[in-house]
Amino acid sequence: MHVDIVPVGEVAAPVKREASAGLRTVYDCEVTVHDAQPVPDGSYDANRDQFRAEEFIELASHVGSGEKNIAITPKDLFYRRRNYVFGLAYLDGNGSVISTYRLQTSSDGGFSNRSAEDIFSDRVRKEVVHEIGHTLGLEHCDNKRCVMNFSPTVREVDVKEENLCGTCQRQVL
Ligand SMILES: [Zn+2]
Numbered sequence: 001m002h003v004d005i006v007p008v009g010e011v012a013a014p015v016k017r018e019a020s021a022g023l024r025t026v027y028d029c030e031v032t033v034h035d036a037q038p039v040p041d042g043s044y045d046a047n048r049d050q051f052r053a054e055e056f057i058e059l060a061s062h063v064g065s066g067e068k069n070i071a072i073t074p075k076d077l078f079y080r081r082r083n084y085v086f087g088l089a090y091l092d093g094n095g096s097v098i099s100t101y102r103l104q105t106s107s108d109g110g111f112s113n114r115s116a117e118d119i120f121s122d123r124v125r126k127e128v129v130h131e132i133g134h135t136l137g138l139e140h141c142d143n144k145r146c147v148m149n150f151s152p153t154v155r156e157v158d159v160k161e162e163n164l165c166g167t168c169q170r171q172v173l
């Protein structure tokens, strides 16, 4: 499998590096990181002061030429009626997106002794692995340690691991 990472807006180098490393580790795939793209026209919702996630997915599919493409952006994303999303992907599609905006919360609530940078890096890795999992046809998993567990808050992201559980693994690898 080949995954293309499409940075949208100003994405820090360590974020791109961690995302690539997470994908390579879990899916044993090749990863290409594209040049930064401007935020898609018309994706901004002034009432919400947020960006529509769907437009970022379209951009990722358009710019990337990989079997799977993922946009990474520091912009705050929303989808339909949800207040915010860490990421979004269509099941079995080729495009996806993650936002680092709400992953930056410095504390993990004492869950570990890790530094804020390490915690943030872990979250980025988990979220890209999660969204690419959806593009491979995986739905949410009940196993709280599995990367495909639905994690609407950073607390839940921190609890899960970067890897697919055995059940999810058997479906895609
Ligand atoms: Zn999900």
Ligand SMILES: [Zn+2]
Pocket: 141, 142, 143, 146, 147, 148, 149, 164, 165, 166, 167, 168, 169
């Ligand atoms: Zn699972």
